Amino acid sequence: MEDTAATLAAELDRLLAMARELEARVDGDQGAPGDARQLCAALAESVDRAIRLAGRSPPGGEGEGEGNATGRSSVTGQVRGGRKSAADKVRTQVRVASVTDVGPLNDGLSWRKYGQKDILGATYPRAYFRCTHRHTQGCRATKQVQRAHADPLLFDVLYLGAHTCAQAAAVLASLEHQPPAAFGLEQQQQQSSSPEGIQWPVESLTPPSFPSSPAGCYTPGNPWCQLAGSHGYADMAYEYDPQFDELLLNLSEVFQPEVQNL
DNA sequence: TCTATTTGACCTTT
DNA sequence: AAAGGTCAAATAGA
Numbered sequence: 001m002e003d004t005a006a007t008l009a010a011e012l013d014r015l016l017a018m019a020r021e022l023e024a025r026v027d028g029d030q031g032a033p034g035d036a037r038q039l040c041a042a043l044a045e046s047v048d049r050a051i052r053l054a055g056r057s058p059p060g061g062e063g064e065g066e067g068n069a070t071g072r073s074s075v076t077g078q079v080r081g082g083r084k085s086a087a088d089k090v091r092t093q094v095r096v097a098s099v100t101d102v103g104p105l106n107d108g109l110s111w112r113k114y115g116q117k118d119i120l121g122a123t124y125p126r127a128y129f130r131c132t133h134r135h136t137q138g139c140r141a142t143k144q145v146q147r148a149h150a151d152p153l154l155f156d157v158l159y160l161g162a163h164t165c166a167q168a169a170a171v172l173a174s175l176e177h178q179p180p181a182a183f184g185l186e187q188q189q190q191q192s193s194s195p196e197g198i199q200w201p202v203e204s205l206t207p208p209s210f211p212s213s214p215a216g217c218y219t220p221g222n223p224w225c226q227l228a229g230s231h232g233y234a235d236m237a238y239e240y241d242p243q244f245d246e247l248l249l250n251l252s253e254v255f256q257p258e259v260q261n262l
Numbered sequence: 263t264c265t266a267t268t269t270g271a272c273c274t275t276t
Numbered sequence: 277a278a279a280g281g282t283c284a285a286a287t288a289g290a
Contacts (some may be wrong), residue, residue: 113267115282128281144281232271 084112084204109163111143123149139165 110132118125124147131139141163148154 065268112265114284116267117280117282120279126280130282142281 006144094261108174109141109167119146122146131163133165134165137165139168141165141168 109128110213112132112134113127113129115128116125117128126144126146129143129145131137131141133139140161144158144160146156148156194227
C-alpha cells in the first residue's frame with residue numbers, strides 16, 4: 001500500500017521535473033507561442049498540486065525557484081538519522097533523478113568507492129564513496145549513494161564531511177565563472193554526446209560506482225566531472241563543515257535550490 | 263603494472 | 277545484539 005503511494009509520488013516527481021524542463025525550454029524559445037508557455041506553466045502547477053495531494057512535498061520544497069534556467073534541479077533538506085551523530089556535523093542529502101537512466105548527479109569531484117552495504121528495509125544497497133584525494137591530500141569528504149526504494153531512477157546522495165582537497169577548490173573556482181544557464185545546457189550536451197556516458201541499467205541493484213579519476217578529472221570531456229550531471233532533476237541537500245559552506249553556497253546558486261540545514 | 267571496484271570481515275554506535 | 281560504516285584483500289580493467 002505504502003509502496004503504491006511512494007511510487008505514485010516518485011512518478012509525479014518525474015512528471016513535474018519533465019514539465020518544468022519543458023517549461024524552461026519553452027521559456028527560452030522566443031518563437032514559442034504564449035499559449036504554449038502558459039500551458040507548460042499550468043502543467044507544472046498541476047503536477048505540483050498532484051504531488052501535494054499524493055501526500056508529499058514536491059521536489060524543491062514549495063516550488064519556488066523551480067522555473068529556472070536549467071529547470072532540472074531542486075533541493076530539499078532531509079533529516080536522516082545516522083551513526084555520524086548530528087551533533088558532529090550538519091547533514092544534507094541529495095536526491096537525484098536520472099530521467100535518461102544515465103546515472104545520478106556528479107558533483108565535479110573525484111570519488112572512490114570503498115564499500116557497499118545492504119540496508120535494513122531498503123530495496124537497494126547503499127554505496128560508500130570517499131574523496132579520491134583522501135590519502136594524498138587528507139581530504140575527509142565522503143558520500144553515500146542509494147537508489148530510492150520507490151523509483152530506481154532516483155538516488156539519495158548523502159554528503160558527509162568537508163572537502164579539503166585542491167580539486168574542491170578548483171570546482172569552486174569553475175562554478176564562479178560559469179553561468180547556471182550555460183552550465184545546464186553544456187551539461188546536457190556533454191551527457192548526450194559522450195560515448196563514455198555510463199549506463200546504469202534499471203535492472204542493476206548496485207548504485208553507480210562513480211568513476212573517479214586522477215586530479216585532472218574536471219575536464220569537459222569527462223561526463224563524470226561535470227556538476228549536476230543528470231537529466232531530470234535533483235533534490236539536493238548537503239552535509240558540510242563550515243569550511244565547505246562556500247562551495248555549497250555556490251552549488252546552491254547553480255541549482256537555485258532551497259537548502260535547509262539538517 | 264597501476265588504479266579502481268567488489269565484497270566479506272571487522273569496528274563503532276545505538 | 278543489531279545495524280551501519282569502514283577496512284583491506286582479491287579481482288578486474290586499462
